[in-house]
Amino acid sequence: MIRVLLVDDEELVRAGLRVILDSAADLTVVDEAGDGADAVVAARRCKPDVVVMDVQMPHVDGIEATRAIVDQSSPPKVLVLTMFDLDDHVYAAIEAGASGFLLKDTHYEELLRAVRVVAAGDAMLSPSVTKRVMARFGGSPGKAKAAQERLDTLTPRENSILELVGAGMSNSAIARTLQLTESTVKGYVSQLFMKLDCENRVQVAILAHDAGVVS
Structure with missing residues (x-):
């Protein structure tokens, strides 16, 4: 409930x-x-x-x-x-x-x-x-460079998750795409929040757009 x-x-x-x-x-x-x-x-x-x-x-x-x-x-x-x-x-x-x-x-x-x-x-x-x-949060070269620097600490798997979150996919859709359990995806998303200092998926998606991970 x-x-x-x-x-x-x-x-x-x-x-x-x-x-x-x-x-x-x-x-x-x-x-x-x-x-x-x-x-x-x-x-x-x-x-x-x-x-x-x-x-x-x-x-x-x-x-x-x-x-x-x-x-x-x-x-x-x-x-x-x-x-x-x-x-x-x-x-x-x-x-x-x-x-x-x-x-x-x-x-x-x-x-x-x-x-x-x-x-x-x-x-x-x-x-x-x-x-x-x-459009409001992304686009400038300065933002792109700063966003890319924040992604330097991510593992390859975390980068894969970031790309799919940035594309607007849900945890269940990401799990199906990467052939992972949904609980595993939730764990990776939580790690993204901590590593990237983001409160939620919207902020993660904006960061992914800024860094050019998704267009």
Whole structure:
């Protein structure tokens, strides 16, 4: 069962999301929060697997809350869900450590899939923002050189995993491609996070693009 924490300052939005998420047999909403400060406390208290996070909220916004939550011990994954398809929100969420970014007009089945995807350790970006993210974070010669230097510590197998993560493949797809167990792939991905100082797969994919590992 995937445990979900809902964070949104609008009670009606939280109620609607709860109905959608609780309708799935493998998902359960364990708590709600109306602002970022409460979200940080709730995440520490109820230990969810995934936090569905709004961006614009009073007091502490979703970006700052995401940053604080991913800094916790054994943190949950954060899926940012917002009305606004604004570049600054997307980039800030990724830099804060969010594992996914969706718009609130996303079909409910896509939301359910996104929660499952990030809970499994994969990344989820709204298709409308994926190309802009890669364009924003990659491309300059300086970034390419710095990214390539960060890859120098990787083993050949880790480089193979990096290339497939950068191509957007899930752990299960990587396991099939390389004929490894999924648990082995998860171990390699965790090593990539540590060696490359990345919070999640989105940041790993951006680094892979910067280094020219994938185009």
